[in-house]
Amino acid sequence: MDETSFLAGYDPRKYAAVAVTVDVVALTIRDGRLCVLLVERGAQPFAGRRALPGGFVKDEPLGAAALRELAEETGLTPGAGELDRVHLEQLGSYGDPGRDPRMRVVSVAYLAFAPSLPEPTAGSDAARAYWVPVDEAKDLAFDHDTILADALERARGKLEYTPLATAFTGPEFTIGELRQVYAAVWGEDLHAGNFHRKVLSVPGFVESTGTTTARGGDRGGPKAKLYRAGDARLLHPALLRPVRDDRVG
Amino acid sequence: MDETSFLAGYDPRKYAAVAVTVDVVALTIRDGRLCVLLVERGAQPFAGRRALPGGFVKDEPLGAAALRELAEETGLTPGAGELDRVHLEQLGSYGDPGRDPRMRVVSVAYLAFAPSLPEPTAGSDAARAYWVPVDEAKDLAFDHDTILADALERARGKLEYTPLATAFTGPEFTIGELRQVYAAVWGEDLHAGNFHRKVLSVPGFVESTGTTTARGGDRGGPKAKLYRAGDARLLHPALLRPVRDDRVG
DNA sequence: GAAATAGTGTCTCTCAGACATTATCCA
């Protein structure tokens, strides 16, 4: 915005045919699997292909546009409490020439962590949207495969040093449920005993409600204590992913 | 980009008066202090105020636009090797309505780590650009204070788990020089002995050149061994910042 | 009773940080 031509009063509307959109990578956990919200495209290009929900930015902040798109596609209403527990953060912008074959489009991608939301209802704007396990979300339209991959890597990292795993659960949860969130996002099983001790040892991660579940697990086991999210914004020390050998160094 | 009106062939040029720019937070270390490249604005709004270098996106990838702006402002030429060692990564996008009083501008901010570059030369496009210690970079134009703050936080974090500190040094460096990079970016002194042992213990962080400096330090001390950047892309284990009590938890 | 889960205890190894020590070099 310091370009000389701009400062001289040049009107970019006359030449800058650049559109700005938001795309949302909304993640939730359904049946123990990490799922992403996708929409089915009805028109060219990429007709019939699946894509991330998104749309043009209106006269609103970028984050508000992302939340609006998410609300429209899920059929849920913002402000009515249904989306209050959704965590939203900016992922990055994607603007390579040619990523949209029609014109130059710069898309600001957002990442949303949501507790298990209902399946979008038919008959509404959201009729063409549905949740898809992330390992089945392939061959998306545009560069959405790349955006999704970046989103998953961001989500996996965020779980390490923030308490955002609680954004995937209900207001009250057991340590076992929290462990399943980590297992679903990271794609690996975690040792139950060590995880339990670790979570309780991080100050502010979770706080006890003093209550327990009504019954034990479906396949046996004692009633579990219930917790809610604590007030920590960062985990100290962090909950690091198991070390994998495919990392350099 | 899934908006119905768009799919119907609506031309956003007719209504979407949104400009896309890139802004660059270029960081380097001069005289042991972390500095950022700023330009002096010559026209309204914010005439006379300092701002981050930036400009309109042309028919190029976003990252290329950032590199081009950086080259223009520093007077260095990309492709001639002068900017090869610069690390560039996307920071995020800033697009609140009203952040530019003239029109809707969405700016994609980039973060650049550079070895000590020459002062931009007068007479060129870069005449109005200069390096400013980050703690003196206040009251910038637009929302650039926010962008700079986000950039510094990103940079501090990046040094923890990536070897990017070497992007601030020359091709060969001593452990002491590397420690000064960390000290400058983090704003705190680090224990020389522990830092030395830690750096050498992280696989792939640095590799020995087998040579030493020609002379010892200006104020005494033995000749130091020289190292170059290793092939690791992530540091395992990470080099964590000293724990500060002002963090939640 | 069998199986599964919640939760705790114990041991080992790694690592960060505090501190000490030796060697080397400049003024």
Place this chain on the structure above:
DNA sequence: TGGATAATGTCTGAGAGACACTATTTC
């Protein structure tokens, strides 16, 4: 010689991971 820095050694406490174990609940 004195001061500063490079590089290494030692000790301690925190924490991660492997494993074992008990208690509790469901089928």
